[in-house]
Amino acid sequence: MSFVVRQIALKSSGEEIVRRSVVDSDVLVIGRDASSGIHLPDLAVDPRHARISALEADRLLIESIGEQPFIVNGRSATSAKLDLAAGAELGFGGHRITLAREAESGLPTFTVRRVEAVSESAEAIDIGSAYTLQKLLPGKRLSAWAFAALMLIAFLAVPIWSWATYAPLALQKDARRPAGIHGDTAWSSGKLSLAHKNLDNDCQACHVQPFVAVRDNACMTCHEDDAHQHIADGARLMKARGEPAGFAGFQRAVANAFNRPAGRCVECHTEHEGAGAMPATRQQFCTDCHDGLKTRLSDTKIADAADFGTAHPQFRPMLVSGVAADGKPVLQRAVWNNGLKENTGLKFTHAQHLSKTNGIAQMVRRRPGEFAANDAGPRDGLGCKDCHQTDSGGARFKPVEMEQACQSCHSLTFDQIGGTFRTLRHGQPEQVVADLRAAYRGSVPPRPASLSGMARRIPGAAAQQSTAADYARAVRFYPVKADQAVAAVFSKGGMCYDCHAVTRGGSAATGGFSLQPVAQNGRYYNKGWFDHKDHRKSDCASCHVKAATSNDADAVLVPGIDGAGGCRSCHVGEGGAKLASAHVKEPVASGCAMCHEYHMDNGAPWKPADKRKGPGLLTAVWDTGRSWPRHPPTAR
Amino acid sequence: MATIPAPAAKPASTPPVPARRRTGATRERQTTHEGFLVHRGGKWIKLSAALATALILLYIFVPLPPHHFGSSWLGYTLGTVGALLILWLTMLGMRKRAITPGRWSLKAWTSAHVWLGVLLIVIGTLHSGFAFGWNVHTLAWALMMIVIVSGIFGVTAYATLPRALSANRYDAEGAITEKQMVEALRSLDRQLHDAAQPLDSECAALVGRSLEQDPFTGSIINRLTGKYPGDATREAAGELRRLRVHRPRIADDPLDKVDALLTRKEAMLARLRRHLRLKGWLQAWLYVHVPMTFALIAALSAHIVSVFFYW
Structure with missing residues (x-):
């Protein structure tokens, strides 16, 4: 049998070259071997690979020689019967073989x-x-558009959609968005402060209208009760700030142009500054107005103040000038000076009591364990703490109580009954007089021994009669001695006179003597805050320098701003500024908010929690009902 | 960009004069080329450095509120300047398609693009006042940094890789072009195809796999690392050698020729892939730089709108 094999090759021009050969064999082998009838390189x-043999007249059998399959009419096979009339297409590797009958010869023809x-x-x-990298990466243009669209x-x-959804909740005090993620929180530039933490999700609570800077009405939705006003008149506040000049004026103009008017709450109460408490007010917020305030508000009573180190007015302590008829102290403000005096109604010699060499010091040495302040160290005299005790908050001092502070030395004992001492009642001169009179009325002078029945005596009655007459006179006049004792106790050398200012002109109930009511000053500086607790590491005398030399209880020992022991000995301005005359060893930078606060009350200025020392401050409270609680306790 | 022919400008520095020959010519190759980085004596790098220093000093010494720096006058100024600068820097994409000489030549423009782009790190970061968080504002900053860092990477690539690229193209027979690399591989493949004809089916299949593998195959990872695990040519060569170990040596073994050809193909492939890797790095940064620029402009728009929306 013969087969025709037509090998088709392509010229580079695309033209086909056909090489026809006739294979005379019963079996036609297809393979890579050069001897194959159909040679496929x-x-x-x-x-x-495969062999083809005639099956019958018009049918051929193709079968694989090895086990390698081939393609018959698009399907993989290892053997197949081919119909010459119908033709077939075989695939071997990269070659395609088409079977057909050659028209002229009628032989089966394989076109390769x-x-x-x-x-x-x-x-x-x-x-x-x-x-x-074109085929390996998405195109730059495509990904640029994709990323930009994603961002937008x-x-x-999404944030604008969030805003539009919840905008109706604005200006409603208790309206909150549902929990979950809201698109516009992605715009938040930082966490809200602790006080506003619950508004973290509720942008509309403050940002009421788009493109309108936060206005006070948003703040007042919740703060209608507790919003403070530094001064009630907002226009006056703006006037105090004055018209900014130069660059500041330009800034104000730009802010106005961008719809950010001045004087809104949020100008000072800035938000989105991170979770935590609001920061303390900076000096600049105060000095914007208070520096040169008089030039802008000519009618103001407040002195100009700027940097504490260089431009703060002298302190004006509140002084006791006396006690009114109702028992309340009369207070008066005065500019501090070195010889300032008040009228406490007391006598006290600080210098004498603090001496380390006199009799008082010797007495302290002789009585170990009694003066607590000195027991720990060398017992060489009284210390401040022996009389002055801090109040419960530690900011200020309790008034000195006679019973605790003085009486252990300045005893009011006047009589002894058996082993019991009788003392005069402190603070009640009428009772003092009555007690003394009663003491002389209810007792008699000691009976002379010669009047006793069994005693030896001078012969005769004369001596005994004389003694009896003398004694009878003594008994008769004994109560009159009470007047002498009353006079002695209220006069120079007497136990009342030692400490109190005593005048004549009192009622008969007080033996004609009058004691000036006593007023101790609990707080000298009411417009600023001073906390003894923050200064407990300093020696008392480093500020109260005159305590060691003053023997006048009326002398004001509280330091002023300057001079020895003055605040400027340590405290400098917020930026460290100080006067040339100030000699500061360890400067403490002090902004306005260290002592003052915008929201003025009698308490300590507000400080962030991390800047506070110790437990919550409690402002001074007198412990006894006898005193005058000027400052209601305020828990901070 | 580094190879853009530029009009003769003053050389950055005068190289040491080598011994002159009598003809007056020197062996030293004189080049008047001045790269875009040091264009006009480093005018733009000096300007950028001066501006950066000035801005940092301003940031330190100008009294400003401690928080919300972005909303202080300096913050707003830096933000406005930064945003305009970003738009201008983006315009290089349009500008680079027109190559012009002169004062505002493309090279000057590119030099300014690079150094003002680096300056943008200072402007953008100072504008942020170092207040970062999970929000659109920090997102814009982060995208800006990605763009700038990718740009710095690109400049570094342009400064270093072309030399390696040329070195890879030169061999004992001279330089080889990209087209010639492909032609060489085609020729080797044809020779391999012919040489493998006498092989048995197992060996032929191995060689066939090498032929069927696209020389440009591989993902972006393969392309950039230059590592192609499962490379058919290397596998074929290795497997054929392993098979040959157990066969008796005969003269004119077709495997000898195939082996030699496979070795040559491997070498050629290695060179092609090194070329691809270097070119890949030269181009890859732009696939970050450009899309991120547009993402940045979008995020920047959102940042600006958000600031005024929730004013």
Whole structure:
């Protein structure tokens, strides 16, 4: 039997070259081997891949020689019967063989055509793009658009949608968004402060209208009760700030142009500055108005103040000038000076009591364990703490109580009954007089021994009668001695006179003597805050320098701003500024808010929690009902 | 960009004069080329450095509120300048398509682009006042930093990789072009195809796999690392050698020729892939730089709108 094999090759021009050969054999082998009837130079083809033999007149059998399959009419097979009349298409590797009957000879004809390139590299390669990353990465243009769209949707469209959804909740005190993630929180530049933590999700609570800077009405939705006003008249406040000049004026103009008017709450109460308490007010917020205030508000009573180190007015302590008829102290403010005096109604010699060499000091040495303040150290005299005790908050001192502070030395004992001492009642001169009179009325002078029945005596009655007459006179006049005792106790050298200012002109109930009511000053500086607790590491005398030399209870020992022991000995301005005359060893930078606060009350200025020392401050409270609670206790 | 021919400008520095020959010519290659980084004596780097220093000093010494720096006058100024600068820097994409000489030549523009872009780190970061958080504002800053860092990477790539690229193209026979690399591979493949004809089916299949593998195959990872695990040519060579170990040596073994050809193909592929890796790095940064620039402009718009929306 014969087969016709037509090998088709392509010219580079695309033209076909056909080489026809006739194979005379019963079996036609297809393979890579050169001896094969159909030679396919194709590495995917076995050297002897398949053989074709005649089955009957018009039918051929093709079967694989090895186990390698081949393609028959698009399907993989290892053997197949081929119908010559119908023809067939065989695939071997990169070759396609078409079976047909040759028209002229009637022989089965195999037309062989290479359909795949020898190698992948032989395929057409676009040099322009093959060496680039074009096919490996999404295009720059595409990803640029995609990313830009993503940003605009996620961070512009979604937040605006969030705003539009919840805008109706604005200006409603208790309206809250549902929990969850809200798009416009992505716009938040920082966490809200502790006080506003519950508004973290509720942008509309403050940002009421788009493109309108936060206005006071948003603040007042919740703060209608507790919003403070530094001065009630907002216009006056703005006047105090004055018209900004120069660059500041330009800034104000720009702010106005961008719809950010001045004088809103949020100008000082800035938010989105991180979770935590609001920061303390900075000096600049105060000095914007108070520096040169008089030039803008000529009718103000407040002195100009700027930096504490250089431009703060002298302190004006509140002084006791006496006690009114109702028992309340009369207070008066005065500019501090070195010889300032008040009228406490007391006598006290600080210098004498603090001496380390006199009799008082010696007495302290002789009585160990009694003066607590000195027991720990060398017992060489009284210390401040022996009389002055801090109040429960530690900010200030309790008034000195005679019973605790003085009486252990300044005893009011006047009589002894058996082993019991009788004392005069402190603070009640009428009772003092009555007690003394009663003491002389209810007792008699000691009976002379010569009047006793069994005693030896001078012979005769004269001596006894004389003694009896003398004694009878003594008994008769004994109560009159009470007047002498009353006079002695209220006069120079007497136990009342030692400490109290005593005048004549009192009622008969007080033996004609009058004691000036006593008023101790609990707080000298009411417009500023001073906390002894913050200064407990300093020696008392480093500020109260005159205590060691003053023997006048009326002398004001509280330091002023300057001079020895003055505040400027340590405290400098917020930026460290100080006067040339001030000699500061360890400067303490002190802004206005250290002592003052915008929201003025009698308490300590507000400080962030991390700046506070010790437990919550409690302002001074007198412990006894006898005193005058000027400052209601305020828990801070 | 580094190879853009530029009009003769003053050389940055005068190289040491080598011994002159009598003809007056020297062996030393004189180049008047001045890279875009040091264009006009480093005018832009000096300007940027001066501005950066000035801004940092301003930030330190100008008294401003301690918080919300972005809303102080200096903050707003820096923000406005930064945003305009970002838009101008983006315009390089349009500008680079027109190559012109002169004062505002493309090279000058590119030099300014690079150094003002670096300056933007200072402007943008000072504008932030170092207040970072999970919000659109920090997002814009982060995108800006990604763009700038990718740009710095690109400049570094342009400054260093072309030399390696040329070195890779030169061998004992001279330089080879990209087209020639492909042609060389095609030629090797044809020779391999012919040489492998006598092989048995197992060996032929191995060689066939090498031929069927696209020399440009591989993902972006393969492209940039230059590592192609499972490379068919290397596997074929290795497997054929392993098979040959157990066969008797005969003269004119077709495997000898195939082995030699596979070795040559491997070498050629290695060179092609090194070329691809270097070119890949030269181009890859732009796939970050450009899309991130547009993401930045979008995020910046959101940032600006948000500031005024919730004013």
